[in-house]
Amino acid sequence: MSDEARCEFARSGAADGTAGGRSRSPGGEGRPDRRATLRATDGVRIEAAYDRYAGPDPTGPGADDPGAIVLAHGFSGAADRPALRRAAQVFAQYGAVITFSFRGHGGSGGHSTVGDREVLDLAAAVRWARSLGHAHVTTVGFSMGGSVVVRHGALYRPDGRGTGDAEHTAAHERRTGAQPHTAPPLHTADQTGQTHRTDRTAHSAHADAVVAVSAPARWYYRGTAPMRRLHWVIQRPVGRIVSRFGLRTRVHHRDWDPVPLSPVAAAPVLSPTPFLVVHGDQDPYFPLDHPRSLAAAADPDRTELWIVPGFGHAENAAAPPLLRRIGAWTRARSATATAAAAAARHDGARTTDG
Template sequence: MLTDDGVPVEAVYEPCTAGFGASAGARAEPAADTPVIVVAHGFTGSVDRPAVRRAARVFSQRAAVITFSFRGHGRSGGRSTVGDREVLDLAAAVAWARTLGHRRVVTVGFSMGGSVVLRHGALYTDGSEARDAAVRVPVRERRTGEHSGAHVGAHADVVVAVSAPARWYYRGTAPMRRLHWVVTRPSGRLVGRYGFRTRIATEDWDPVPLSPVAAVPLIAPAPLLLVHGDRDPYFPLDHPRMLADAAGEGGAE
């Protein structure tokens, strides 16, 4: 795949395995009738990480699955911006899913990927809402929003965020302090590159992208599911609670 800002992104498509092994006369369900799940991995992940492959195998029992490596990860080009420009990678994957014939696209993001699916859900909406784009997209996101029409059908029909942060720059846990060291220090970026196969951009965010908690109210009317365990080592429970509160009554499950 190629993103709207020209970054090549590796991606893998897996058809739904439901009904695999059925009788020879059985007809396969058309792609248009089969939902597709687009998986957005966490920081230092990639399509070939064991956790990503396990998730893909489970999801493929109910839907087709697209996995991809965010920029700077795996065999994708570019450098990681730790959740900023990655929204363009996800948009390319969703648009690709629709070119394969799928009408229903579910985005499922984990950790950093969770923050990306939330922002993507706010910035990329169904074409029927395009007239509201100028109102929906904050000024500081216009550099991303200006790409939102380039990939037709880049919106998600359902958004699922797993273990997502609610706000940026969180350093309240030891794992997050280590992550900030990896991202912000030259020696940390070397560890990221050679230890985790993750190439990290050296530039600071400018402007700072829309935070997950600010993105959540803009996702409706697409359904939103928030999943978070009480033993998450990175983000404690105040993060999902903030996201749920931002969604409002009936705005998220």
């Protein structure tokens, strides 16, 4: 199965050049600049939104493409939930921001597989970021979204290799009854309503840096009361009814088969991609052995672990100072990658001239 994603942009498009600039949404400071409907490779419709870079130096180095930050929410979150919108507004000071709702959440289609096929949703969002002109893309995931960004980072590699790009994808990503979906060429609509065809192969789904916030290291953890309640919600028929109407989250009724790669098993595959693990010492869901296990499994030369005093769990508990600290980390990685790419181009030009 191809790991490409079909993007159908519903309201405004990408043809007007969005990889820079400070203009904010005409609808208000808290609203995204544009919205889109993406389609994952298994056909599930994914709602997404884009916030332009709103940093303090629109003419400084890297302002033409400050990089994009793709935010992956936790279970029962959505693109328009206040906590994720607040995070998007903070991160927009450090790069363009894409938010989206995982399958079964918000205005997206399908049913949640609680971190399994959600890698396809994230891949669609990353491809959209690159189609908008962003060469450097950082994925930032919270809780369930944190497990997804780690698995996505292992499954989609910049060199085309990884645990899920070849035979593993064909066999392992066909679970939960979904069928492979062959994506047509990408079509976007500009502000005039004209449709433009884009070569999809130019848009890779890999992440250039990965941030996992409040993420689990392993599956089926029931060591805390909140996680025992969550397992009741996702594994019992009555729990799924409660989730659908109480949490506005539609959960798939089938168990994982096969069980997806765990975050701690995916972490070693991330290198050389920079990897940041962020966890609170007051997290009521996952104790500190989870972030420590993730960091220990990853490449020590490319991994950082932040244990944040007083921080609880995921986007709902992430205060602006912590979000700004993470944003500065993503911006620094983007600037480093941009400088390295420019140096490589310069060296290549000198070699050619010589």
